[in-house]
Amino acid sequence: MVGVILAVMASIALIVATPSQAFAAPAPDCSTLHSRVQALQSQANTLKGQIDAHNSRAGGVDRTNAGAVGAYNAEAQQLNGQRDALQAQANGLQSELSACGSKETAPAIPNTDGSTPTPPAPPAPAKPEAPAKPAPPKSDAKPAPQKSAPAQPKPTAPKPAQPTPAKPQTAEPAPKQSAPKQTTTAKPTGVEQRNAPMQTKVNDPEYRAKYYQKQGSDGVIKRKPGSGVDANGDLVPAIRENPKKPGSFVESHSSPTVRAKFDGPAQQRAPTSTESSQMRESVAARNRAVGDVKRLKAERATQQKTDGKVDPRTESELKDAYRRQTTQGEQLGEAAGRQAIARDYPSSKYDVRELTSARGQSGAGSPDQVFVVRPKAGGSERMVVQEVKGPSSKAGSRIGLDGQRYEQGTRGYLDALIDEMARNGDPRALSMRSALNRGALSYRLVKARVSGDEWAGYSVRNFDIG
Numbered sequence: 478m479v480g481v482i483l484a485v486m487a488s489i490a491l492i493v494a495t496p497s498q499a500f501a502a503p504a505p506d507c508s509t510l511h512s513r514v515q516a517l518q519s520q521a522n523t524l525k526g527q528i529d530a531h532n533s534r535a536g537g538v539d540r541t542n543a544g545a546v547g548a549y550n551a552e553a554q555q556l557n558g559q560r561d562a563l564q565a566q567a568n569g570l571q572s573e574l575s576a577c578g579s580k581e582t583a584p585a586i587p588n589t590d591g592s593t594p595t596p597p598a599p600p601a602p603a604k605p606e607a608p609a610k611p612a613p614p615k616s617d618a619k620p621a622p623q624k625s626a627p628a629q630p631k632p633t634a635p636k637p638a639q640p641t642p643a644k645p646q647t648a649e650p651a652p653k654q655s656a657p658k659q660t661t662t663a664k665p666t667g668v669e670q671r672n673a674p675m676q677t678k679v680n681d682p683e684y685r686a687k688y689y690q691k692q693g694s695d696g697v698i699k700r701k702p703g704s705g706v707d708a709n710g711d712l713v714p715a716i717r718e719n720p721k722k723p724g725s726f727v728e729s730h731s732s733p734t735v736r737a738k739f740d741g742p743a744q745q746r747a748p749t750s751t752e753s754s755q756m757r758e759s760v761a762a763r764n765r766a767v768g769d770v771k772r773l774k775a776e777r778a779t780q781q782k783t784d785g786k787v788d789p790r791t792e793s794e795l796k797d798a799y800r801r802q803t804t805q806g807e808q809l810g811e812a813a814g815r816q817a818i819a820r821d822y823p824s825s826k827y828d829v830r831e832l833t834s835a836r837g838q839s840g841a842g843s844p845d846q847v848f849v850v851r852p853k854a855g856g857s858e859r860m861v862v863q864e865v866k867g868p869s870s871k872a873g874s875r876i877g878l879d880g881q882r883y884e885q886g887t888r889g890y891l892d893a894l895i896d897e898m899a900r901n902g903d904p905r906a907l908s909m910r911s912a913l914n915r916g917a918l919s920y921r922l923v924k925a926r927v928s929g930d931e932w933a934g935y936s937v938r939n940f941d942i943g
Contacts, residue, residue, distance in 0.1 A: 520563055571597040698726070875894070
C-alpha cells in the first residue's frame with residue numbers, strides 16, 4: 478500500500494558480566510566533555526531543522542504517486558536512523574558527564590514526530606553483587622548456582638513513529654508513472670557509449686534491436702520487458718515510425734520536454750596560467766579521441782561505399798574512440814567544476830566539503846558534483862549542486878515524479894533525481910532535500926571550454942528553479 482505507515486522497531490541487548498568477566502571501564506577524558514557537548518548540540522540543531530522541513534512537506538506529498546511517497550518515507554527512515562545514532566551518543570556522553578562530576582548535561586535529541594524530546598540520562602549503576610555463601614558440604618550434592626542482582630537497563634528515549642503521508646481513504650490508485658528498473662546486463666550500444674540524444678538513439682538499429690519489440694498494429698513500437706532505462710539512465714520511450722519519413726522513428730508521446738531556465742547570463746572564466754598548464758595533457762588526450770572519431774567515421778563510410786560492408790575492426794576501434802572521447806570530455810567537465818568552486822568559494826574565506834556517493838563517482842541517478850560551503854566569518858552553510866559538462870556535452874533529461882520529462886537544470890529534474898537517490902540509499906539525498914526546502918541550495922551549470930589544443934577555462938550559469 479502506497480500510504481502505509483512504516484514502523485521502525487529497535488531492541489537493546491544487555492550483557493551482564495559474571496565475576497570472572499568483569500573489568501573496570503576506562504576513565505572518561507573530562508577535559509574534552511564541554512567541546513563534545515557543543516558539537517553534539519550543533520548536530521541536534523541541524524537534525525531538528527531537517528525534521529521540521531521534512532514534516533512540513535507531509536501535506537504536500539502526492540499520495541497517488543508511488544515514487545513521491547517512497548521518497549518521503551525513505552527520507553523519514555534516514556531521519557530516524559540519524560536520531561537513533563545521536564541519542565546513543567547523548568546517553569553515553571551523559572554517563573561520562575556524571576562520572577566526571579560535571580553539572581553540564583548532554584543535549585536533548587529531537588524526536589522525529591515533533592514531540593518534546595526526553596533529556597538523556599546516564600544508566601543507573603548496577604548494584605554490587607553480594608558474594609554467595611558457600612553451601613554446607615554434602616557428599617553427593619552439587620554447589621547451588623550463584624544468584625546475581627538483576628541488571629539495571631539503560632533508559633532510552635521513546636522511539637517515535639516514522640512520519641509518513643496518511644493512508645488514502647479510497648482504494649490505492651495506480652501511480653502516474655514510475656521508471657522501470659534499469660537493465661545492466663547487456664553491453665552499451667555505440668550510441669549509448671557516446672551518450673547521444675534520444676532522437677539519435679531510437680533511429681539506431683542496434684539500439685532498437687536491444688530495447689524494442691516488433692511494431693504493433695497501432696504503429697507503436699513498445700519496449701522489451703525489463704528494458705525501461707538504457708545504459709545512460711534515460712527512460713526508453715515508446716516510439717512509432719515517422720509517417721512523413723518512412724524508415725525513421727520518433728517518440729510516440731506528444732508532451733514536450735520542460736526546458737531549463739537560467740538566472741542571468743553565463744559567466745565566462747578565463748584560466749590562470751597554472752590551470753592552463755595543469756590541463757594541457759587532458760585537453761590533448763580529448764583532442765586525440767575527437768580526431769580518432771572523425772578519422773574512423775570517414776573510414777567506415779568509405780568501406781561501406783566501396784565494399785558494401787564495414788570491417789569489424791573499424792567498428793571496434795570507432796566504439797573505443799567514442800568511449801575515450803566521452804570519458805575525456807567528462808574529465809574536463811569535472812576539472813572545470815572544481816576550478817569554479819575553488820574560485821567562487823576560496824579556502825581563505827570558506828570551509829568547503831565535497832559530498833561524494835558511496836561508489837565515489839557520478840553517473841546516472843547521481844548528481845555530478847555536490848559541495849557544502851560555510852563562510853569562515855560566520856553564517857549559514859549552503860549546498861552547491863553542479864551539473865558539469867565537457868566542451869561538446871549536451872544536457873540530459875529524465876522523467877519527473879509527475880510523469881513529465883524534464884531537462885537537467887529544472888526543479889522537476891532535481892526533485893526526481895533526489896527521489897532516485899533516496900530510493901538507492903544515497904545519504905546525500907536527505908541533505909539535498911533539506912537544503913532545497915530551506916532555500917539554501919544553489920543549482921548551476923559549469924561547462925568546460927577549449928580553444929584548439931589549449932584549456933580555455935569554463936563558463937558558469939545558475940539554473941532558475943524557482
